[in-house]
Amino acid sequence: MSHPAPGPCRTVPVRFQAAVDPAAGDTTGETAPGTFEAPLTWSQRYYLTEVDAAREHGRGLNVPRLYRLRPGTTEAGTADALRELLERYEVLRSRVVRDEAGGASQRVHRHGVLRLAVHEAPAGTAGERARAVLDALAAPPLDVTECWPVRAALVTEGGRARYLALAFSHVAVDAYALVPVSAHLVERIAEADPVARSAPARGGPARGPREQAAAESSPAGERAARRALSLAEHAYRHMPPAPEPVAGPWKGSTAGTPTGERYRFLRHRSPALDLAVGAVAAGTGESPAAVLAAALVALDAARTGPVPADDGTGAVRYGAVQLISANRLRPETAAAVLPLSQPVPCCVDTAGAGFRELVRRTAAASLRAFRAGGAPPDRLSALLRTVAEERGVRIDATPTLNYRPRSTALPVRPTTAAELAAAADRAETEWTDADPWRASHYLSADVDADGIRLLLQVDTAVHPPEWAERWTAALERLLRAAALDADCPALPDPGALPAG
Secondary structure, eight states: OOOOOOOOSEEEEEEEEOOOOGGGTTTTTEEETTEEEEEOOHHHHHHHHHHHHHHTTTOOOEEEEEEEBOTTOOHHHHHHHHHHHHHHOGGGGEEEEEOTTSOEEEEEESEEEEEEEEEEEOTTOHHHHHHHHHHHHHSSOOOTTTSOSEEEEEEEETTEEEEEEEEEETTTOOTTTHHHHHHHHHHHTBSSOSSOOOOOOOOSSOOOHHHHHHHHTSHHHHHHHHHHHHHHHHHHHHSOOOOOOOSSSOOOOTTOOOSSOSEEEEEEEOHHHHHHHHHHHHHHSSOHHHHHHHHHHHHHHTTSOOEEOTTSSSEEOEEEEEEEEOOOOSHHHHTOSSOOOEEEEEEEEOTTOBHHHHHHHHHHHHHHHHHHOOOOHHHHHHHHHHHHHHHTSOOOOOOEEEEEEOSSOOOOOOOOHHHHHHHHTTOEEEEEOOOOOSSSEEEEEEEETTEEEEEEEEETTTSOTHHHHHHHHHHHHHHHHHHHOTTSBSSOOGGGSOOO
């Protein structure tokens, strides 16, 4: 939840002046002195649509980071570190340009000024004040047509710089883009990366947004788009029809959530779930990510019955989940500071499979989806509409698993029924607040050596809020059963599925 923070005691201008980069096409592409026009990348177009949708609900969909500063760091040193960031990474000094036809591009600026707000905290309150400042910085929508895609605030205590709070627009960064950003700040002023994760292996020179947009519009980019669209079409043609949405929006429930808001967010932390996912991963030899994805596929497939196979031989029973692909497999994208993530559909036939086999099938389907990568969002949307019309059914491709591994790994080992039962009582579930994605339900999983932290978003125009608790319980039951017998039935009994 956001907490009110007092306004800054003053504002420091951080002036940046980026050098000319001949490799990026400078200076012949200048549309005005010191500015360059470029298309938005596929990932930026995806995130811009999501940011615009979140804005309608008063949310920013910004990415917050709070850095504890090393002793001896000064205000001037902090401003210098920010200036270097802006000069090094052009996506942080780009703004979106909208046209009258509803399209959008971006304008890269070589020079400008970022305003660094300075907040002085009373003695002994720097950490608490910094968290409040970060909440206030990240919550409001950020107008990327008028502002830089980053907000910055410095929290001082007794005149000493203690914390740097940053809020980035998702149009400018995704989680992996912030790995080199944090590395720069740790090198210069910060104690540690506040969200440590395993970074992709570095390759050659990293692309900026203009190079990425040019690559996507090239013949090779068109071939990549067609591969991704072909895989998406297969998924759209086989995923089960979507359930009819509830008459909504939902206006209240017995689940204790606030009323009057379309999206609800359920946080779930369960040591038994940690043990179960680790045990299934150990028993199958696949990753915890594949295990969780398989469980979501199973819950989706269990909603409907088998259907005849396309070739007339036997029956199939597909389940689907949308995954978030980092799209950082190439050397020039591994450490690029720009968003590259996009959702990719993963559709799996569950017919005749025990859970072990379903995990194997899901791991293979996930790998195909990740290798295919992203595509132009408008072409994906048009393809989905076409396939839905041809099938004559409603298709919902938005149920999503966003698996977010950190720098340490979930323990992978067998477990026992007694251990699972003992851990079950330590589960914690609570309603919370977060920024919404355009999805009927969206599961974020933050995973490290300490366990799995789930955040389930539910669109109450599709499901009543209490569906979230029932769905989470069904997910955990399925995985606990598979932890003790990896060859158990892949699909839960329909009677165990959440209604609505």
